[in-house]
Amino acid sequence: MKINIIGGGPAGLYFAILMKKANSYHQITVYERNGPDDTFGWGVVFSGKTLANLRAADEESHAAITKNFEAWDNVDVVHRDSRISIHGNSFSGIARLQLLKILQQRAEQLGVQLVFRHEVNDFESLRKDSDLLVAADGVNSTIRNQYADKLRPNVDVRSHRYIWYGTHQLFHGLTLTFRESEAGVFAAHSYKFNNTTSTFIVECDSPTATKADFENKSDADTRMYLAAVFTRDLGEHRLLSNNSKWINFVLVKNQNWSFENLVLLGDALHTAHFSIGSGTKLAMEDAIALAECFQQTRDVSKALSEFASIRKPIIEDYQAAAFESMTWFETAASRMSLNPIDLAFSVMTRSGRVTYDDLAKRSPEFIAQYEAAH
Ligand SMILES: Cc1cc2nc3c(=O)[nH]c(=O)nc-3n(C[C@H](O)[C@H](O)[C@H](O)COP(=O)(O)OP(=O)(O)OC[C@H]3O[C@@H](n4cnc5c(N)ncnc54)[C@H](O)[C@@H]3O)c2cc1C
Numbered sequence: 324m325k326i327n328i329i330g331g332g333p334a335g336l337y338f339a340i341l342m343k344k345a346n347s348y349h350q351i352t353v354y355e356r357n358g359p360d361d362t363f364g365w366g367v368v369f370s371g372k373t374l375a376n377l378r379a380a381d382e383e384s385h386a387a388i389t390k391n392f393e394a395w396d397n398v399d400v401v402h403r404d405s406r407i408s409i410h411g412n413s414f415s416g417i418a419r420l421q422l423l424k425i426l427q428q429r430a431e432q433l434g435v436q437l438v439f440r441h442e443v444n445d446f447e448s449l450r451k452d453s454d455l456l457v458a459a460d461g462v463n464s465t466i467r468n469q470y471a472d473k474l475r476p477n478v479d480v481r482s483h484r485y486i487w488y489g490t491h492q493l494f495h496g497l498t499l500t501f502r503e504s505e506a507g508v509f510a511a512h513s514y515k516f517n518n519t520t521s522t523f524i525v526e527c528d529s530p531t532a533t534k535a536d537f538e539n540k541s542d543a544d545t546r547m548y549l550a551a552v553f554t555r556d557l558g559e560h561r562l563l564s565n566n567s568k569w570i571n572f573v574l575v576k577n578q579n580w581s582f583e584n585l586v587l588l589g590d591a592l593h594t595a596h597f598s599i600g601s602g603t604k605l606a607m608e609d610a611i612a613l614a615e616c617f618q619q620t621r622d623v624s625k626a627l628s629e630f631a632s633i634r635k636p637i638i639e640d641y642q643a644a645a646f647e648s649m650t651w652f653e654t655a656a657s658r659m660s661l662n663p664i665d666l667a668f669s670v671m672t673r674s675g676r677v678t679y680d681d682l683a684k685r686s687p688e689f690i691a692q693y694e695a696a697h
Contacts, residue, residue, distance in 0.1 A: 331355030334589025334606035335459030336426035341614035356442035366516025371413030397496035400667035407667040411685025416516035464591035475578035485526035492560035507531025508656040595645035
């Protein structure tokens with residue numbers, strides 16, 4: 324098969340790897356507009372379950388990923404200077420750049436052609452020249468827009484603002500920190516992803532962003548402002564920028580996942596709020612599911628309809644839980660009157676997926692603390 328893939332992010336690269344591994348005669352090309360080292364973002368998070376899926380799909384890249392990752396089992400909730408730890412959660416983090424390097428090397432080793440610094444603009448010509456065209460071109464997918472009448476996307480731009488930073492302050496475990504300031508409430512999602520660096524995502528509602536005047540602040544001034552808000556959490560460490568910009572979370576869904584020989588994958592297809600797990604995990608699990616459909620049949624249209632019928636209910640379920648989590652964070656300011664232990668309980672049960680009983684099993688010390696407080 325001649326497979327062309329637009330986008331060399333986790334979805335596009337991992338799908339290329341799995342297809343080439345399954346059949347070395349496939350002719351696979353990945354087009355990426357950036358260079359091999361130009362990535363944005365810091366660390367990405369995987370759950371223990373996702374790592375098991377990655378191992379089953381490709382042992383080699385799984386071994387390279389897990390050699391480089393940082394693992395932890397605690398979620399820490401920080402409110403009014405109290406830190407509440409909830410254990411029994413299996414997560415790990417790796418630098419996004421390192422993950423992409425591993426996937427690029429593995430793809431090249433298998434014989435996938437990677438074409439960097441090549442922005443595809445003429446999608447229709449490429450589609451006609453492919454047995455399968457994969458649109459793995461990210462959350463702002465231009466292919467999705469071009470074929471909108473066929474794919475029927477639904478794009479919901481949320482009003483909350485967020486920004487991805489890094490820091491050399493090491494947060495051991497997924498740390499959710501709430502700070503009340505003059506401008507309003509800020510929440511930070513942070514975790515270390517190697518020996519020296521943590522991801523530090525800050526989010527706030529739009530009135531807070533307006534009051535803090537981020538619109539008129541430079542990158543350096545914004546970082547100084549937020550470092551002052553989180554001074555007790557960051558210690559002497561600065562916030563580090565990597566083309567970091569305030570963004571609004573965009574919730575993407577598509578009524579149709581494919582059109583003739585074109586299929587959407589990863590963030591181009593769907594997004595789930597970062598507070599419930601990274602888009603990287605979903606992007607790579609999409610790649611696994613699509614590659615498995617091609618193991619069953621070589622008929623492109625059958626494989627694509629099978630992909631949607633198997634994966635859509637899973638994604639809808641995931642997006643429903645992520646929606647609860649997103650709205651919890653969008654309304655976090657209204658919960659600042661809760662004491663730290665109640666806030667921690669509310670965070671942990673926000674998606675409706677984790678119950679009191681689950682927490683009692685996973686983290687009896689936390690539930691003992693919760694009971695003592697009541
Ligand atoms: C600024 C930013 C920072 C992020 N940081 C983190 C983070 O630190 N941790 C985390 O877990 N998640 C992060 N995410 C989210 C995460 O990157 C995505 O959920 C995940 O990467 C989805 O994988 P993907 O392959 O579907 O898309 P992406 O990783 O977005 O990959 C899409 C690729 O397509 C390329 N592309 C787009 N259009 C074209 C075209 N026409 N021609 C050629 N190439 C094209 C893009 O350059 C890009 O490399 C970040 C997202 C953004 C926007």
